[in-house]
Amino acid sequence: xxxxxEVETIxxxxxxxxxxxxxxxxxxxxxxxxxxxxxxxxxxxxVGEKIVDLERRAKYLLFKLASGKYLVIHLGMxxxxxxxxxxxxxxxxxxxxxxxxxxxxxxxxGKIRFYSHYPELKLGPEPLQEDFTVPQFRQMLKQRKIAIxxxxxxQKFISGVGNIYANEALFRAxxxxxxxxxxxxxxxxxxxxxxxxxxxFEAIKYRGTSDSWYVDAKGKKGGFQFRLxxxxxxxxxxxxxxxxxxxxxxxxxxTYFCPxxxx
DNA sequence: ACCTAAACCTGGGCGC
DNA sequence: TGCGCCCAGGTTTAGG
Numbered sequence: 145x146x147x148x149x150e151v152e153t154i155x156x157x158x159x160x161x162x163x164x165x166x167x168x169x170x171x172x173x174x175x176x177x178x179x180x181x182x183x184x185x186x187x188x189x190x191v192g193e194k195i196v197d198l199e200r201r202a203k204y205l206l207f208k209l210a211s212g213k214y215l216v217i218h219l220g221m222x223x224x225x226x227x228x229x230x231x232x233x234x235x236x237x238x239x240x241x242x243x244x245x246x247x248x249x250x251x252x253x254g255k256i257r258f259y260s261h262y263p264e265l266k267l268g269p270e271p272l273q274e275d276f277t278v279p280q281f282r283q284m285l286k287q288r289k290i291a292i293x294x295x296x297x298x299q300k301f302i303s304g305v306g307n308i309y310a311n312e313a314l315f316r317a318x319x320x321x322x323x324x325x326x327x328x329x330x331x332x333x334x335x336x337x338x339x340x341x342x343x344x345f346e347a348i349k350y351r352g353t354s355d356s357w358y359v360d361a362k363g364k365k366g367g368f369q370f371r372l373x374x375x376x377x378x379x380x381x382x383x384x385x386x387x388x389x390x391x392x393x394x395x396x397x398x399t400y401f402c403p404x405x406x407x
Numbered sequence: 408a409c410c411t412a413a414a415c416c417t418g419g420g421c422g423c
Numbered sequence: 424t425g426c427g428c429c430c431a432g433g434t435t436t437a438g439g
Binding site: 145146147203218219220221222251253254255297299306307356357396397398 | 430431432433434
């Protein structure tokens with residue numbers, strides 16, 4: 145599933161491919177990913193626009209247009225942005241210079257929207273941004289008693305972290321996923337803060353996790369799936385202590401942890 | 408304000 | 424080989 149590192153990898157690859165190019169034509173194979181306006185109005189609005197930049201906010205890709213408007217894509221679970229089509233293409237963006245960008249989405253959880261201004265996305269802080277600090281994180285955790293794992297998945301609390309990296313960060317910090325957020329002491333808050341940043345930076349470095357669906361714009365898998373310590377490893381031995389990795393359901397999400405290493 | 412759970416979807420994996 | 428069943432999950436929505 146594309147989380148912050150996967151979306152950032154795509155952003156970096158796609159930016160030089162689209163920058164300065166005009167959207168000449170849009171082919172809609174399946175209109176169901178287009179949200180907020182009718183597909184025909186969407187096409188009318190984006191055709192003729194020039195892409196000047198590609199930004200990322202949490203798991204969203206924001207195509208900045210020369211008019212100051214934005215084409216915003218969220219990849220959901222199985223969304224892809226590709227330089228060549230695959231079996232699940234839903235929307236094709238034909239660009240100047242005879243290029244095309246393919247939006248593919250097998251399960252239709254992805255969303256494509258058009259905004260006349262910079263979109264208000266109602267998201268919590270970006271964990272990799274420098275203005276996200278330990279004191280701020282401590283303050284945020286203090287007032288919440290929900291399980292820490294569930295809180296990390298709340299995009300209004302902290303944005304960009306999804307199920308894979310929430311599990312991995314908690315393992316790295318040695319914190320049990322069921323712990324109430326406000327029960328973490330100062331040492332644990334600091335450890336978790338560091339773990340989140342480290343995991344995300346490393347996953348970007350390895351071009352994301354290709355657990356099931358994720359591939360980059362060239363259709364290539366990432367490399368971080370080989371470095372996962374707990375996610376998807378139910379009943380397999382913990383790399384640290386050899387105990388069996390456990391799987392529980394927390395807030396409707398599969399949750400993996402080592403019962404011995406995570407307290 | 409806070410929390411829980413269903414709904415949205417369909418390919419892939421499993422059992423038979 | 425093929426059928427039916429169930430699971431995966433990011434976000435939104437509804438409800439308590």
